[in-house]
Amino acid sequence: MKLGSLKEGGRDGTLIVVSRDLTHAVRATGIAPTLQAALDDWHNAAPRLNALYDEVNAGTAEGRFALDLNALAAPLPRAYEFVDGSAYLPHVERVRKARGAEVPASFYTDPLMYQATSAGFLGPRDPVVVPSEDYGIDLEAEVLVVTDDVPMAVTPEQAAGHIQLVGLVNDVSLRGLIPAELAKGFGFLQSKPRSALSPVLVTPDELGDAWQDSKLHLPMRTWINGQWFGEAECGVDMQFNFAQLVAHAAKTRPLTAGTLVGSGTIANQDTAKGASCLAEQRTVETLRDGQPSTPFLKYEDTVRIEITDAAGQSIFGAIEQVIAPLKR
Amino acid sequence: MKLGSLKEGGRDGTLIVVSRDLTHAVRATGIAPTLQAALDDWHNAAPRLNALYDEVNAGTAEGRFALDLNALAAPLPRAYEFVDGSAYLPHVERVRKARGAEVPASFYTDPLMYQATSAGFLGPRDPVVVPSEDYGIDLEAEVLVVTDDVPMAVTPEQAAGHIQLVGLVNDVSLRGLIPAELAKGFGFLQSKPRSALSPVLVTPDELGDAWQDSKLHLPMRTWINGQWFGEAECGVDMQFNFAQLVAHAAKTRPLTAGTLVGSGTIANQDTAKGASCLAEQRTVETLRDGQPSTPFLKYEDTVRIEITDAAGQSIFGAIEQVIAPLKR
Numbered sequence: 162m163k164l165g166s167l168k169e170g171g172r173d174g175t176l177i178v179v180s181r182d183l184t185h186a187v188r189a190t191g192i193a194p195t196l197q198a199a200l201d202d203w204h205n206a207a208p209r210l211n212a213l214y215d216e217v218n219a220g221t222a223e224g225r226f227a228l229d230l231n232a233l234a235a236p237l238p239r240a241y242e243f244v245d246g247s248a249y250l251p252h253v254e255r256v257r258k259a260r261g262a263e264v265p266a267s268f269y270t271d272p273l274m275y276q277a278t279s280a281g282f283l284g285p286r287d288p289v290v291v292p293s294e295d296y297g298i299d300l301e302a303e304v305l306v307v308t309d310d311v312p313m314a315v316t317p318e319q320a321a322g323h324i325q326l327v328g329l330v331n332d333v334s335l336r337g338l339i340p341a342e343l344a345k346g347f348g349f350l351q352s353k354p355r356s357a358l359s360p361v362l363v364t365p366d367e368l369g370d371a372w373q374d375s376k377l378h379l380p381m382r383t384w385i386n387g388q389w390f391g392e393a394e395c396g397v398d399m400q401f402n403f404a405q406l407v408a409h410a411a412k413t414r415p416l417t418a419g420t421l422v423g424s425g426t427i428a429n430q431d432t433a434k435g436a437s438c439l440a441e442q443r444t445v446e447t448l449r450d451g452q453p454s455t456p457f458l459k460y461e462d463t464v465r466i467e468i469t470d471a472a473g474q475s476i477f478g479a480i481e482q483v484i485a486p487l488k489r
Numbered sequence: 490m491k492l493g494s495l496k497e498g499g500r501d502g503t504l505i506v507v508s509r510d511l512t513h514a515v516r517a518t519g520i521a522p523t524l525q526a527a528l529d530d531w532h533n534a535a536p537r538l539n540a541l542y543d544e545v546n547a548g549t550a551e552g553r554f555a556l557d558l559n560a561l562a563a564p565l566p567r568a569y570e571f572v573d574g575s576a577y578l579p580h581v582e583r584v585r586k587a588r589g590a591e592v593p594a595s596f597y598t599d600p601l602m603y604q605a606t607s608a609g610f611l612g613p614r615d616p617v618v619v620p621s622e623d624y625g626i627d628l629e630a631e632v633l634v635v636t637d638d639v640p641m642a643v644t645p646e647q648a649a650g651h652i653q654l655v656g657l658v659n660d661v662s663l664r665g666l667i668p669a670e671l672a673k674g675f676g677f678l679q680s681k682p683r684s685a686l687s688p689v690l691v692t693p694d695e696l697g698d699a700w701q702d703s704k705l706h707l708p709m710r711t712w713i714n715g716q717w718f719g720e721a722e723c724g725v726d727m728q729f730n731f732a733q734l735v736a737h738a739a740k741t742r743p744l745t746a747g748t749l750v751g752s753g754t755i756a757n758q759d760t761a762k763g764a765s766c767l768a769e770q771r772t773v774e775t776l777r778d779g780q781p782s783t784p785f786l787k788y789e790d791t792v793r794i795e796i797t798d799a800a801g802q803s804i805f806g807a808i809e810q811v812i813a814p815l816k817r
Binding site for chain 1: 570575593604607608609619624673677682740742743817
């Protein structure tokens with residue numbers, strides 16, 4: 162099934178079940194008022210939401226309405242935990258090379274992951290508001306999963322069963338702030354502001370054969386200002402699958418229902434596939450030409466992030482955002 | 490006023506207003522079901538909660554009951570954002586010295602802060618469950634503040650007005666996991682598991698003269714296994730006050746109502762005041778004796794963290810925890 166949230170009903174929005182073709186939806190408030198509430202009681206809520214999904218697809222659901230993806234909040238407008246991996250080592254290798262840093266050998270056996278902000282997720286069509294263009298504004302197109310309650314110290318095999326939803330995230334990064342912040346030694350804070358989620362999150366069964374080994378085997382399509390930017394294969398060069406990433410996050414803590422675990426920027430060894438963030442594109446240019454030629458994002462620039470199925474149908478809906486100044 | 494949460498009513502507990510002397514309380518469910526709900530609507534909820542606080546203190550509140558601090562959840566059993574500063578530079582200086590790292594000059598003008606987990610806070614008497622004693626289990630006694638909604642890019646002067654509650658946190662740290670995790674470059678994740686909050690959070694007005702310049706001017710009292718461990722002055726050697734810390738966190742993002750901002754481990758230049766974490770005590774020993782003599786925490790060890798007012802009355806209630814193994 163496919164789940165989203167309307168921008169109504171409060172800070173957590175209103176849960177809707179969305180048709181497979183993303184054209185229609187129905188409020189699920191008879192089952193759970195919000196997606197967080199559904200995740201808090203997932204084993205009861207999921208079968209009822211699935212039944213409603215069948216009705217939405219059949220056109221029989223009471224209260225079914227035509228859906229405007231532009232009106233959606235993030236499926237989880239705020240969440241309790243977001244941890245973001247860097248599972249695609251070609252990205253890590255290139256970005257580290259660009260800043261003259263080494264990739265430690267352990268990165269190939271131990272996932273790299275950081276604690277990200279979860280307090281507010283931008284809706285899929287919300288502007289990315291940044292106080293200064295000089296911050297080096299970048300997109301990062303990623304896949305993420307949402308878990309139910311995960312006990313502390315689960316194995317990857319156990320973790321796989323806790324992956325309940327899959328979606329897309331634009332992990333907005335402020336490249337100009339990263340070197341100084343990472344040099345302080347405690348990771349990202351100001352350099353990783355709010356991210357945007359795809360219009361809907363979907364259950365793994367919705368992905369059919371494209372979901373295997375806790376990985377999504379489809380290309381991540383990105384555009385900047387309407388121009389093709391990349392179509393890196395999510396199922397290729399992913400060093401750690403989502404089950405491993407969830408287990409890594411849960412090594413010393415339980416994960417609360419509604420925890421988001423990100424893949425890191427999708428990147429392949431094959432540079433013909435393009436990039437999923439500007440930092441990488443600029444690194445490819447630097448390695449090739451001695452200097453980067455693609456600028457970071459400026460106000461009024463647009464980004465588009467989408468994954469389609471084999472038939473060309475959008476699975477999660479597209480993230481479509483404009484970069485915007487802060488109104489003071 | 491003083492606010493806490495009972496372990497009843499769901500994952501977010503049930504909001505209670507607690508008497509100044511911490512002996513009695515009343516459920517505030519007629520005003521807001523949970524502390525998060527109160528913070529979401531703070532300007533409406535706070536005056537009503539304050540009125541109920543007067544009744545609790547006067548003994549006239551309907552439904553007033555004798556309070557068992559052992560039965561409390563964290564005031565915010567889960568929250569959307571926790572960012573933790575390192576405002577006490579004596580701690581930063583000593584801990585960095587212990588691992589052979591330099592303190593950059595910028596640390597004296599730019600706050601060091603990391604994105605911490607907020608998905609679950611331990612109750613004040615909950616055990617600290619750690620899968621292995623070999624992880625180097627440590628306490629960190631800190632002060633924290635809770636904000637209402639803070640706009641992006643506020644000044645410290647503006648940020649001061651968004652500090653609505655003050656409390657204590659035991660920022661549990663796994664020292665054995667920190668070096669390898671920080672060496673990866675993306676900050677803490679496994680090495681900073683769930684933290685515990687004090688039984689109650691209090692409004693700044695409750696602190697009287699002890700709250701000045703967005704700092705708490707009282708000693709942080711800590712005990713390990715019943716033995717005095719420290720009484721570092723929270724108002725001394727705090728390089729950045731809470732208004733500056735909140736503004737730092739909000740530079741590129743708004744802060745959602747209910748965001749927790751920590752001070753970092755309380756530490757003074759004066760080592761006669763003791764320590765607020767074992768890493769620092771061990772560093773003092775290493776600098777003095779050539780090697781540390783105080784071990785990290787083992788299973789069944791206890792920690793106690795408390796701040797009392799000039800009359801010796803506990804302000805927030807004590808955090809009292811035992812270290813415990815994971816039951817598998």
